[in-house]
Amino acid sequence: MKKKALKEFLLQGNEAVVEGALRAGCRFFAGYPITPATEISEQLSIRLPQVDGTFIQMEDEIASLGAVIGASLAGVKSMTATSGPGFSLMQENLGFAIIAEIPCVIVNAMRGGPSTGLPTSPAQSDVMQARWGTHGDHPIIVLCPSTVRECFDLTIKAFNYSEKYRIPVILLIDEVVAHMREKITIADDEAIDIVNRVKPTVPPEWYIPFEDTPRGVPPMADFGEGYRYHVTGLTHDVRGFPTSRPDEVDAFIRRLFRKVSQNFADLQIGEHYHVDDAEVAIIAYGCVARSARRAVADCREKGIKAGMLKLNTIWPFMRTDVEKVLRQAKVVIVPEMNMGQISREVKRVNKGSAKVFTINRVDGTIITPQEIMGRIKEVF
Amino acid sequence: MIEVTKLIHNYLRHDKKFPHVWCPGCGIGIMLGALIRAIDHRGYQKDEIVLVSGIGCTGRLPVYVDFNTLHTTHGRALTFATGIKLAKPRLKVIVVMGDGDAVAIGGNHFIHAARRNIDLTAIILNNSVYGMTGGQYSPTTPYGMKTATSVYSNVEHSFSISELAVTAGAVFVGRGTVYHAKLLESLMEKAFQKVGFSVVETISHCHTQFGRMNRMGSAVEMMQWQRDHAVTVEKAAQMTEEELKDKFRIGVLVDRNLPPYQDEYDKVRQWSKGVERK
Numbered sequence: 001m002k003k004k005a006l007k008e009f010l011l012q013g014n015e016a017v018v019e020g021a022l023r024a025g026c027r028f029f030a031g032y033p034i035t036p037a038t039e040i041s042e043q044l045s046i047r048l049p050q051v052d053g054t055f056i057q058m059e060d061e062i063a064s065l066g067a068v069i070g071a072s073l074a075g076v077k078s079m080t081a082t083s084g085p086g087f088s089l090m091q092e093n094l095g096f097a098i099i100a101e102i103p104c105v106i107v108n109a110m111r112g113g114p115s116t117g118l119p120t121s122p123a124q125s126d127v128m129q130a131r132w133g134t135h136g137d138h139p140i141i142v143l144c145p146s147t148v149r150e151c152f153d154l155t156i157k158a159f160n161y162s163e164k165y166r167i168p169v170i171l172l173i174d175e176v177v178a179h180m181r182e183k184i185t186i187a188d189d190e191a192i193d194i195v196n197r198v199k200p201t202v203p204p205e206w207y208i209p210f211e212d213t214p215r216g217v218p219p220m221a222d223f224g225e226g227y228r229y230h231v232t233g234l235t236h237d238v239r240g241f242p243t244s245r246p247d248e249v250d251a252f253i254r255r256l257f258r259k260v261s262q263n264f265a266d267l268q269i270g271e272h273y274h275v276d277d278a279e280v281a282i283i284a285y286g287c288v289a290r291s292a293r294r295a296v297a298d299c300r301e302k303g304i305k306a307g308m309l310k311l312n313t314i315w316p317f318m319r320t321d322v323e324k325v326l327r328q329a330k331v332v333i334v335p336e337m338n339m340g341q342i343s344r345e346v347k348r349v350n351k352g353s354a355k356v357f358t359i360n361r362v363d364g365t366i367i368t369p370q371e372i373m374g375r376i377k378e379v380f
Numbered sequence: 381m382i383e384v385t386k387l388i389h390n391y392l393r394h395d396k397k398f399p400h401v402w403c404p405g406c407g408i409g410i411m412l413g414a415l416i417r418a419i420d421h422r423g424y425q426k427d428e429i430v431l432v433s434g435i436g437c438t439g440r441l442p443v444y445v446d447f448n449t450l451h452t453t454h455g456r457a458l459t460f461a462t463g464i465k466l467a468k469p470r471l472k473v474i475v476v477m478g479d480g481d482a483v484a485i486g487g488n489h490f491i492h493a494a495r496r497n498i499d500l501t502a503i504i505l506n507n508s509v510y511g512m513t514g515g516q517y518s519p520t521t522p523y524g525m526k527t528a529t530s531v532y533s534n535v536e537h538s539f540s541i542s543e544l545a546v547t548a549g550a551v552f553v554g555r556g557t558v559y560h561a562k563l564l565e566s567l568m569e570k571a572f573q574k575v576g577f578s579v580v581e582t583i584s585h586c587h588t589q590f591g592r593m594n595r596m597g598s599a600v601e602m603m604q605w606q607r608d609h610a611v612t613v614e615k616a617a618q619m620t621e622e623e624l625k626d627k628f629r630i631g632v633l634v635d636r637n638l639p640p641y642q643d644e645y646d647k648v649r650q651w652s653k654g655v656e657r658k
Contacts, residue, residue: 049652070463232451
């Protein structure tokens with residue numbers, strides 16, 4: 001086997017997103033300036049033209065996601081990056097990308113809210129906006145890194161999932177991870193697994209653009225390749241034409257959900273850290289998982305059987321893994337930088353075997369290992 | 381006439397369920413006819429045309445024709461079109477919008493697509509009202525007119541879509557009416573030939589909503605109103621301000637040359653690879 005060439009970098013989380021995006025094949029970025037996501041725009045404005053890609057700064061976030069969807073429909077892997085307020089503006093076109101099944105990646109570097117909130121301070125308060133921000137019933141895939149290396153890996157994953165399942169994928173980063181620097185080692189391109197959308201293999205006259213398939217994902221023809229078809233934000237039949245026939249609408253919406261639900265196993269990314277024999281387990285994500293790891297290590301030194309389930313996939317919710325932890329541990333603590341968005345999900349799937357406690361911070365500062373230790377001592 | 385019908389049928393989607401959504405007498409059909417004839421005259425391949433629309437009566441236009449067609453969100457058509465054009469510059473991108481779509485909810489996108497000189501053609505059907513939702517006033521509803529949301533009288537002032545386009549930097553701006561169908565067709569052809577952001581404002585009528593509420597009569601009578609109130613640019617140049625009161629100009633309002641965005645961005649690509657800036 002050929003030895004993989006490795007390169008070392010000292011990168012910011014946002015910069016690692018850029019590296020991941022470029023290696024995933026992203027060649028189009030449209031965005032609007034917003035803290036703490038600007039480094040992604042700035043870097044891509046330098047890097048994309050070098051690889052014959054396109055960077056454009058649009059008039060707002062609505063326009064940014066519109067341009068991203070257009071570029072993806074023309075066959076180019078595309079992304080945008082924003083923060084909470086901009087993400088709110090994108091919800092309209094996010095729904096369009098979902099109903100029209102257009103692959104694209106949206107980075108939300110989370111800051112404190114609501115509204116303008118805390119522009120330069122971290123938060124994890126967009127977990128539910130990412131899930132339900134756009135109107136209507138819909139599935140979504142949301143990933144959350146807690147290290148710079150994961151920013152790189154999960155950006156590639158985000159593109160791969162979006163191409164594989166024809167769905168927008170959201171990368172939720174908190175301001176801490178977006179801005180901190182770590183050394184990361186990146187292998188050469190050929191060592192990285194890249195997924196591209198499945199294109200039709202039938203001649204244009206046989207192409208049924210929104211046909212159901214065993215995976216639930218129809219092959220996608222790029223605009224301008226001879227497959228002339230209609231794309232709409234209206235509920236549509238398998239040909240892409242608007243329909244309000246209950247049977248067609250029902251089959252369509254259920255297929256959208258099935259794309260995600262029947263591929264659940266493929267979408268679960270997490271880390272089990274000393275969970276197997278844990279009596280007290282922490283379920284954490286983003287920068288808080290870093291503090292939780294330290295707290296677990298400190299507990300173990302003191303002889304307390306602690307463990308952590310780190311969620312890298314936020315949506316679809318990692319129910320199977322969480323349930324396992326809830327069965328295993330006596331006490332489960334969910335620390336998060338919001339008033340309890342993932343903890344609500346944990347409580348929802350808890351069958352009563354474990355006691356679930358939360359730690360909530362909404363003051364723009366991170367949850368420290370000491371704080372988690374303190375809570376463990378309090379409740380365990 | 382048979383020849384024209386045949387030509388139009390060449391471009392319709394015959395697997396799409398008809399009838400269409402528009403009211404009998406609507407001007408959108410005339411605009412669609414002009415659009416198809418203009419595309420046919422220019423000799424474009426169906427595969428190279430991307431027809432993008434927003435929401436509203438005009439937004440429903442692309443579904444009926446056999447191109448790459450995209451029916452987007454309300455007001456955002458130009459943003460999707462921008463992405464398509466920049467990702468695949470060889471495609472001919474045409475955007476159709478209504479007045480509310482283009483200059484109310486989409487006003488900001490309209491200004492900036494023009495300012496950037498994105499190489500596409502925006503065709504805007506201006507019928508002075510939101511038709512699909514039941515006839516509410518739009519940014520082009522004249523002062524003093526009645527609509528479903530200004531039953532007493534509209535107290536807002538309207539603005540001119542074409543003049544907005546000129547100011548924002550469009551390289552070609554033409555205005556026609558659905559009464560002057562041949563002129564409309566020629567304006568579209570000129571717009572398609574232009575490299576850069578081109579606009580064709582199409583003055584039309586909504587007899588179902590706007591006409592009814594303002595007692596302007598049938599579709600035919602409203603088209604007669606277009607005939608009587610439109611003045612060609614050439615003729616208008618010979619007329620006084622007083623004579624032009626209550627009239628609007630039709631024809632080519634602006635035709636100028638500026639490099640389109642994709643050419644400018646190609647320079648960025650060169651500079652990014654170390655080519656010296658001149």
